[in-house]
Amino acid sequence: MEDGSIMTQAPTQNPTSTQSPADKPLVVAGRTLTSRLIIGTGKYASYEQNARALEASGAEMITVALRRVNLSDPSEPRLVDFIDPKQYIFLPNTAGCFTGEDAIRTLRLAREAGGWSLVKLEVLSDPKHLYPDMAETLRAAEMLIKDGFEVMVYCSDDPVYARRLEEVGCCAIMPLGAPIGSGLGIQNPVNIRLIIEQSSVPVIVDAGVGTASDATVAMELGCDGVLMNTAIAGAKNPVLMASAMKHAVIAGRQSYLAGRMPKKLYADASSPLFGLI
């Protein structure tokens, strides 16, 4: 976690202020992001809807995939016609890659298509659960870093592998909250918290968020950011859900910075117990 020290930060000068204490922005591989929400661009009804949801989300970074162009329809809509790569940080992914060699081939093409080196590595295993193959993910991360890529890595919530990924030079650790596209929320907050505590690069929960409260839970654990796709694209109203997620991430971050009250076993009256009539 890049800013654990914030917990001990002094409150704002004006104790009645409703403003949040000064927060340091999220910095990934030298890029400063004011939004801690990163969104995917898959599964939308159209690129037009995708663009509106993106605007509503306030996100500055989006994940994108790389696929063969449809030669029978050269004029089919292109993502870059709706979402400007100059305005947003495109984060090419390796979805569909099952080996390090597949991943490096895909990302070299992405680098040529867009000219950047910041990437999201995901090396999956079984299509049923889409859990990352961690041994292959670690090997692919080493290959990519050697090839000059800056690697944000999708990983299991295993603190041991998370540490190894950081040691080989990944610039962000992105453990899953639950299986991709499941919308089950943060299934193992204990492990996510362990990963946050041990990491000195940003920790971004990637996958598993289903609704706004899940994003807040992730941020309250102290995550540096949240990455989601289906939670927005799969909502009945994706643009409204994108706005909800924006607020959920801000709420969770502020809640984390504010420091929650201790949990108690018994009630503790909020009104004074003296002066009763």
Added chain:
Amino acid sequence: MLQLTVNGEAKLIAPGSRVADLVRELGLDGRKIAVERNLEIVPRSRYDLDALAPDDRIEIVAFVGGG
């Protein structure tokens, strides 16, 4: 004619054609794609330089929505 494989499909093109000719013939915007030839990236700066050869395996890709 030269026989190539483009995105897994057979494609015939005039001898002496370069990558730029192929991209143009397919009706694609060269600024929005990336090209791989026999597993090697073809940088955009070489589209006008690199001549295609028989049995070249070409991949032409673009960004799409993804998570």
